Amino acid sequence: MPKQVDHEQRRREIAAALCRLASERGLEGVSLGEVAAEAGVSKGLVQHYFRNKDLMLSYATGYLRERVEQRIAARTADAPAGPRAALRAALLALLPLDPDGRTESLVANAFLFRALKDPAMAERFREGHALLRDAVAGWVEAAYPTGHANPAQEADLLLAVVSGLADAVLLGHHTSEAAVAILDRQLDRLDRAPRET
Amino acid sequence: MPKQVDHEQRRREIAAALCRLASERGLEGVSLGEVAAEAGVSKGLVQHYFRNKDLMLSYATGYLRERVEQRIAARTADAPAGPRAALRAALLALLPLDPDGRTESLVANAFLFRALKDPAMAERFREGHALLRDAVAGWVEAAYPTGHANPAQEADLLLAVVSGLADAVLLGHHTSEAAVAILDRQLDRLDRAPRET
Secondary structure, eight states: HHHHHHHHHHHHHHHHHHHHHHHHHTTTTTOHHHHHHHHHSOHHHHEEEEEEHHHHHHHHHHHHHHHHHHHHHHHHHHHOSSSSHHHHHHTTTOOOOHHHHHHHHHHHHHHHHHHHHOOOHHHHHHHHHHHHHHHHHHHHHHHHTTTOOOOOHHHHHHHHHHHHHHHHHHSSSOOOOHHHHHHHHHHEEEEEEEEOO | HHHHHHHHHHHHHHHHHHHHHHHOOTTTTHHHHHHHHHTTSSSSHHHHHOSSHHHHHHHHHHHHHHHHHHHHHHHHHSSSSSSSHHHHHHHHTTSSHHHHHHHHHHHHHHHHHHHHOHHHHHHHHHHHHHHHHHHHHHHHHHSTTOSSHHHHHHHHHHHHHHHHHHHHHHSSSOOOOHHHHHHHHHHHHHHHHHOOO
8 A cells, every 4th residue: 555655654744843843842833834834845735634733733642652662662672681771771762862852852841731731632641651651660570570569660750750851951950961870870779679568 | 118019019920920821831822912911911011011021931930930949948847847858848849739839830841942942041940950959959968868978969860750740740640649659759768778989
């Protein structure tokens, strides 16, 4: 189905253009016309693929999740063997340490406001977060098998740390290196946590 | 100087109106006219106090910092005696656990995009963050005197945790209670960290 693939590629290009704009100034002021200009296509074409901005944003949340999943998969595949390295690589993939990661962190922030007014979008974010939490909990359990009664709680904590560090790096409170050092301190600490009952 | 005080009160009311609007939809789409309407004053009066939106935003960042400092001061004053309770109260004051805290967390998110384009604003945020980090480090040092070679690093980590948890609560990934439990787990853990060299 070569035509089908083409359409999907177009949708992705439009979603990528939306994400670039949103990473610069949030989502509120972004119009279909501006997205079309950024994507280098006509406004009519954007409207052909997305009848309105809500549908475009809905598609873009899926696109964003996919980008983050691909980044995690690539980083964990490149990491040294073993669950500790995989856990660390996955968490590092969530920090804005390169231009793509920076764009994704900014877009995630831009979507926050929209999600607060859009229950369906908020639900998709919750789903995405739950999947990520389960994956991180799996790595925690494999990496620190004797240390943790509740890998899910540890995953919640680690995800809060990387989320907070991501904003701190964006705002210039920490350099990338400092943020990685802070995360590494927390990972080192997992070895020392006794099993809880 | 009763007149002076009045003017300052007016500026605060306008900043509060800006913050309410920003907490609903970010900062980008907010005009001076809308802020005036939200504050229940004329656009001319807003322009009398703030010649343009940038000056209003600049004032609002100071207002926001003051609000957060007052909240921390109030929570730590109400907390049980001792530095551990003060540390916990200060960190809880940074979570969106009540309507005011929720508004402040949202406004801080809204300012993030602006700060990325406005070096002077970014610098004010960095200053505010550095003061907060020093205060938290002071409480860490007092609360866990034998556990931590580097209270500043511990403060960085705790501030990242509360920043990440704040967004998670806003997005509905965690209830307020779950977020507090996650923070408490990390605080409990500070007792177990050996002094590093």
